[in-house]
Amino acid sequence: MHEMSLAEGIRTIVQDQARAHGFARVTVLRLEIGRFAGVEKSALAFAFDVTMRGSPAEGARLEMIDLPGRALCYDCMKTVEIADRLAPCPICGGGKLIPEGGDEMRIKDMEVL
Amino acid sequence: MCTVCGCGDLVTADGKVMSHDEAHRLGLAHSHTHAPALRPEAAPLPFPHVHATGGDHHHYGTGDAGVSVPGLSQARLIEVETSILAKNDAIATANRRVLNALGVLALNLVSSPGSGKTTLLCKTIEALEGAPLAVIEGDQQTSADADRIRATGARAIQINTGKGCHLDAQMVGHAIDDLRPRAGSYLFIENVGNLVCPAAFDLGEDAKVAILSVTEGEDKPLKYPDMFTAARLAVLNKLDLAPHCDADLDAYAANLRRVNPGIEIIALSARTGEGMDVWLDWLRARLAEKAA
Numbered sequence: 020m021h022e023m024s025l026a027e028g029i030r031t032i033v034q035d036q037a038r039a040h041g042f043a044r045v046t047v048l049r050l051e052i053g054r055f056a057g058v059e060k061s062a063l064a065f066a067f068d069v070t071m072r073g074s075p076a077e078g079a080r081l082e083m084i085d086l087p088g089r090a091l092c093y094d095c096m097k098t099v100e101i102a103d104r105l106a107p108c109p110i111c112g113g114g115k116l117i118p119e120g121g122d123e124m125r126i127k128d129m130e131v132l
Numbered sequence: 133m134c135t136v137c138g139c140g141d142l143v144t145a146d147g148k149v150m151s152h153d154e155a156h157r158l159g160l161a162h163s164h165t166h167a168p169a170l171r172p173e174a175a176p177l178p179f180p181h182v183h184a185t186g187g188d189h190h191h192y193g194t195g196d197a198g199v200s201v202p203g204l205s206q207a208r209l210i211e212v213e214t215s216i217l218a219k220n221d222a223i224a225t226a227n228r229r230v231l232n233a234l235g236v237l238a239l240n241l242v243s244s245p246g247s248g249k250t251t252l253l254c255k256t257i258e259a260l261e262g263a264p265l266a267v268i269e270g271d272q273q274t275s276a277d278a279d280r281i282r283a284t285g286a287r288a289i290q291i292n293t294g295k296g297c298h299l300d301a302q303m304v305g306h307a308i309d310d311l312r313p314r315a316g317s318y319l320f321i322e323n324v325g326n327l328v329c330p331a332a333f334d335l336g337e338d339a340k341v342a343i344l345s346v347t348e349g350e351d352k353p354l355k356y357p358d359m360f361t362a363a364r365l366a367v368l369n370k371l372d373l374a375p376h377c378d379a380d381l382d383a384y385a386a387n388l389r390r391v392n393p394g395i396e397i398i399a400l401s402a403r404t405g406e407g408m409d410v411w412l413d414w415l416r417a418r419l420a421e422k423a424a
Contacts, residue, residue, distance in 0.1 A: 021297055021329040028216040036210060048208050050216070057358050093393045104357045105391070106226060113392060115393040122332075125215040130207035 022062040025124065026070035027031035032126055033076045042131035045076040047127050053121035079129075088121030096122055220333055223301035227308060227336025231319065237419045238319040240335050242359055243343035244352075245325030248369045250277045252343060252402040253320055257284045259412055264317035268307045270299040270324045277322065287311060298329035301336055303346065316423055318415065327356040339364035346370050346379035350387055357391040365396045367411065372401040 033045060048067075051081050059074030060083050071077045087100045107114050150158075169231060215221065231238050236276050241249050253267060267288040269277040278290035289307045304321060321337060323330040331340075342363035344352060347370055353360040360366060366388050374381060381399060388395050400407030400416060 021332065024296070024298075024300070024329075025216050028219060031219055032212065032214055032216070036212060040210055040300040042208070042210075043234055054171070055358070057328065094377060114390055117393055124217065128209055128211045128213070130209055 022059060022066040023070065025063060026066035026103050027060065029067065029126060030070050030074050032078070033071070033074055033129070036129070037075045037131075040131070043075060044132045045079040045081060045129050046132060047080045047130040048076055048126065049082045049084060051084045051086050051123055051127045053086040053101065053123040055118050055121040056124045057122075058124055075131075076129075084127065086121060086123050089119045090116035090121075091119050092116050168421050173299070217332065217334075220301045223305050223338040224334035227301055227305050227306055230308060231313070231336060231338075232422075234313060234315045234317075235422050236313045236315070236317055236319050237415070237422045238321060238335075238337040239415075239418075240321045240323055240337035240340045241343060242323045242327070242330045242340055242363065243325060244327050244348060246326070247343045247345045247348065249322050249325070249343050250280055252367065252369060252400075253322060254280055254284050255402045255405070255408065256412070256415070257281070257286045259408060260318070260415070264314040266297075266311045266317065266319050268304060268305070268311070268314045268319070268321045270322060272296070272324065278375075293324055297324060297326050298333050299323050299335060300333050304335045316419070318419060327352075327359045331358040331362045338422070341365045341367060343367045343369055344384070344388075346374045346381070346384070347377050350380050350383035353384075353387040353391050360388055361392045362396065363392065363395060365398065365414065368397060368399040369402055371406055372404045 029048070029050075030056070033048070037043070037045075051064075052060065052063075064081055067076075067081050071079060088102065088104070089098055090101050090108075091098050092108035092111060092113050093115040095108060095111040097108075097110055098119055099109050099116070101109065101116065104118070105115075108116060227238075227316055243249050243254070243278065250269075257265065257267075265286055265343050267278070267281045267286055269275075269281060269288055269290045270293060271277055271290070272293055272295070274292070275290040278288040281288035289311055291303050291307060293303070299321065299390075308319075311319075321335060327342075340359075340363040342360055342365070346368060353366075368381070368384055373379070385397055388397055398407060401410055402408070
């Protein structure tokens with residue numbers, strides 16, 4: 020959706036971390052992306068390469084870890100994992116589910132030099 | 133010389149005297165005396181580096197790129213655990229604090245381009261008959277929308293996002309600073325016409341209101357679920373056109389509730405005024421809640 024803005028957010032965090040921890044270069048950066056975060060991973064990878072130029076994370080390897088989508092089923096009132104935003108409840112087959120998790124997009128950690 | 137800390141060249145490891153780097157390369161534990169002249173203690177090392185007591189120190193090759201040990205990553209791992217949007221969210225929280233302190237009801241109006249957000253706003257401002265309010269208009273280009281709002285007599289700030297596809301909390305924060313909304317007033321934030329990106333960016337609003345027009349197709353909530361999930365209220369606009377485009381209002385409601393079982397729905401026509409009283413009552417009730 021707005022992968023360029025997200026990449027700029029990552030760059031800001033990398034620069035803050037570089038100042039706080041005193042490192043010069045990031046070699047690997049690991050993100051956790053929820054299934055419902057609305058992030059297009061290939062677009063983010065492209066934006067990442069472009070946006071990190073001139074920052075400590077230039078040339079860093081980007082790894083993305085998928086987090087499952089969780090939703091509360093309004094029919095059986097159970098929290099379930101679903102692969103697709105509009106998938107029915109795997110327990111009762113109900114169709115009214117409200118996402119409860121899986122919208123994460125965060126930097127988990129990074130390897131630095 | 134140890135590239136980790138700058139201590140002396142030769143060490144004893146595995147019973148042999150060898151260069152410090154070699155001991156690291158072989159992965160051998162070693163100790164050696166410090167050479168403080170090479171690296172004053174006053175200059176703190178920017179990475180974890182274990183110093184034992186008594187002038188000797190022990191370290192095991194962690195933390196520096198210049199020293200390689202097969203099978204061991206020399207990079208330092210920094211746990212970050214920070215949301216990518218942490219900066220936006222922090223500014224949004226600050227905006228919310230200011231708006232709450234003033235008792236201002238802030239609504240983030242989101243929709244596709246052309247759903248009738250600006251027309252709805254102009255009609256709403258007229259119908260609210262002088263109630264204190266301000267408008268923040270977001271568009272990629274032009275001040276056309278802010279001009280339309282100002283023509284009603286309301287105060288408006290236009291934000292042009294340039295290439296941006298959404299408003300963010302910082303843009304709105306600056307606009308709030310300039311608008312200085314009055315205590316107990318309405319603040320309408322008309323986001324960039326886009327059903328995707330604005331869903332993720334908290335601006336500090338009380339609620340998102342998604343506007344959908346009956347000409348857009350009953351399946352739109354299913355196609356763009358994120359926005360309708362994030363919205364508290366869906367306004368189904370252009371109700372006067374429903375008979376002309378065979379719109380199935382029940383299907384709109386069913387699809388909205390499928391992606392967001394708790395969503396409130398108001399069908400209206402900003403052009404003819406049908407249903408506007410329900411919308412105005414909703415606004416007044418939300419503002420009264422803020423004042424309480």
